[in-house]
């Protein structure tokens with residue numbers, strides 16, 4: 442579990458995170474949502490230890506990352522997988538070499554052991570026959586799956602995903618969402634996803650933290666969203682008239698005597 446407690450962060454005079462606290466449990470997909478500039482990326486960078494806080498703490502199983510020295514941070518980072526926007530694969534390396542990269546960098550495993558682990562994770566993301574392909578030869582959805590395989594190749598306890606669906610069509614996005622959710626449950630990973638994607642919110646939001654202008658505005662699950670009365674959340678999620686009406690219809694259906 443990762444717990445953030447009373448996080449505050451400013452840039453100069455501007456406060457961008459106001460006293461935010463939350464708990465992100467293992468085996469759950471924890472989403473950070475909010476409009477552009479609401480503080481999602483800053484919060485995620487603080488959680489990974491890439492940005493300092495002004496005050497507050499970030500506890501990984503009770504251990505405060507804001508108080509860790511370089512050695513402790515390095516050890517913790519070995520347990521963190523990251524999936525970046527745009528996949529961030531090395532164009533000059535094959536799929537296999539991309540996925541093996543963290544093992545080359547951070548372990549002393551023999552080549553045979555590394556290859557076995559690479560094949561295991563490639564199979565897990567349904568990419569069995571892509572080892573020798575280069576990123577330019579595969580689709581955007583496949584690149585995301587390679588990046589996901591690379592993010593989990595070291596068996597991380599924590600997985601951070603920054604806009605995992607950016608640039609993907611809705612159907613491919615759902616495949617990626619489903620895969621991340623399955624892997625999270627299967628390996629009991631604490632997964633934190635920064636997203637704008639409403640499909641992800643509805644499909645994968647075990648726990649959702651909605652940020653509004655640097656404040657924690659709302660917190661709950663995807664199921665709670667349908668019945669939330671928070672106006673800011675509603676106008677963010679159900680931004681179009683169509684979705685707002687769909688929400689009203691769902692609430693009415695729930696309230697009819699037959700469904701109560």
Ligand SMILES: Nc1ncnc2c1ncn2[C@@H]1O[C@H](COP(=O)(O)OP(=O)(O)OP(=O)(O)O)[C@@H](O)[C@H]1O
Nearest residue numbers: 452457475476477478479480481482483484637652
């Ligand atoms: N290094 C920085 N220096 C100064 N201001 C910053 C810095 N990084 C972020 N900010 C400010 O902090 C606020 C929150 O930014 P953040 O990037 O967290 O937003 P976001 O919710 O991730 O937005 P988006 O969805 O567009 O990525 C913004 O007002 C941004 O301008």
